[in-house]
Amino acid sequence: MSAAHRLPEYADILDAARVIEGHAVYTPLLESHDLNARLGGRILIKAEPLQRTGSFKFRGAFNRISRIGRAARKAGVVAFSSGNHAQGVAAAASMLGLAATIVMPGDAPAIKRRNAEALGAEIVSHDRATEPREKIAEAIARKRGATLVRPYDDALVIAGQGTVGLEIADQLEALGLRPDALLVPCGGGGLIAGCALALRERFEGLAVLAVEPAGFDDTGRSLKAGTLLANESGAGSICDALLAPAPGEITFALNRRLLAGGLVVDDDMARQAMVYAFERLKLVIEPGGAVALAALLSGLYDCRGKIVAIVASGGNVDREMFFAAPSPHPSPLIPSLDDSDP
């Protein structure tokens, strides 16, 4: 079994941390008095919009691509992605001197497409509704002898994303905090699998919850059913980063062991969390990146009296799309406002 196809372990995350050091951003764990007072707990936000390429995806891509052997490097890498993984792969490949080809849906946000192109990647468009992008990417990789860098079902990618969790653990410990729960946006499940692996090693008994968009709650339903279930086709969501068709085999094998369950956020909740982040946290978070925050702000998850870590996983949102979000005035989105010490 190759390094990419086995189940990753905590030690793989420590390895990944060494590999990405000096290349990825060690992102801050932010805390907001306004958010704490509003929710009645202590909320720590891992700010991956501040990561290189604007999302956590760079971590896994860099870890994976840096392990490609000398012989295979010349043929380059191929990836399929709605955008953030594309940018992560394009940036990592370019830094490591490999050519990158990305299979991308034609309706991906313009900013994500532009950025992947600007990073020197070749973009191959496909129709999200009809063509299986994974098959297109596999065919290109086979033809060229290139390495396929999967977005989540790969041990080295999961270990790379797990460095988000490793940093959260170190940052919480530096603050003297022991978290009650960790909420993470979940598409294919790579980020949450890696984070759960890291944080449950360090904080026994921690509840890790997957947050998914309505219509794409495959991981939550799979956890409940105890078996891998795909999403019904046909649903749509503004959370373009979280629209994986089904949990990955490796990610689900980890997540069924490590997660406490799932929460489902609708588009309005995600949009309101984006607006809250803009107005109060002064952070640009994309819809899919804001679902964990949305689960707290909407009251889906009650964090009164708790210490809760959440991941804001990315910030690659077109300005136009962001501006279309409804104004919270004159009736504030979240009426209570208390900036006094919690």
Add this chain to the structure above:
Amino acid sequence: MSAAHRLPEYADILDAARVIEGHAVYTPLLESHDLNARLGGRILIKAEPLQRTGSFKFRGAFNRISRIGRAARKAGVVAFSSGNHAQGVAAAASMLGLAATIVMPGDAPAIKRRNAEALGAEIVSHDRATEPREKIAEAIARKRGATLVRPYDDALVIAGQGTVGLEIADQLEALGLRPDALLVPCGGGGLIAGCALALRERFEGLAVLAVEPAGFDDTGRSLKAGTLLANESGAGSICDALLAPAPGEITFALNRRLLAGGLVVDDDMARQAMVYAFERLKLVIEPGGAVALAALLSGLYDCRGKIVAIVASGGNVDREMFFAAPSPHPSPLIPSLDDSDP
């Protein structure tokens, strides 16, 4: 001479740091590979939009108000402000149990006004063009026996803002970096005076530059003339946080000793820096808060081969105003894009 009216010293900043600890946010010093590659230097951004109330102003207000003696506390505090100082004073007063009255221009950004009100302050409106707001505030303070918390011409306020510089110095040292220059947005000059005091104590020979909006370059012109000059009236700017009529007496006494000069940024440069921050840094920065970044992006200050620290001083911008910024597409604002390692 009272503690507020003398020239502050480095030791006052150390005192202020102890006073605000646990109340203010120790904000991150951010670095962006994209920005470094674009500008050919190492740029470190102190992210004060992430500060409590969304700007650095909370620091000075909390430091000042916490020193008000027992007898004077009952009468509360009065401040005049276009918005960020208002929010800082309102939040600090509320936390410390004092009533706050704020004299605010009628055309202040709605978000700033709303937030000050939500923090429990009483707002008194005035017309920016005709009424001298300082006089109104002084009259209210006299009548009530309340303490006037000036926005910049106060040693304790300057020392509080200086904690921004103190943190930058500590954060640079932790990274093993010695800065060549520090660029700071400048209105009345309190933030830059405090930062210059802290950073020039720690890094001898450091060049500190004030960045001001066109039409409000009073500090730059005063530095050049060697005497305190006011702005011509009549000019306007989107940088609402930086429209002080003239340098303060205390701030200019410090700044003439500590600063290397001034740079002038126009509204377009500030707007483009806001858009860059949104798209690449994933930070919400208000126009006045973005002028130091604008000085770099516009090429006004050449940072090739240099280590440059800048302050992003606040993020309180109405969404509507932000959305009005022109789109950088199809022709990118800053054409070069290189995400490879600098």
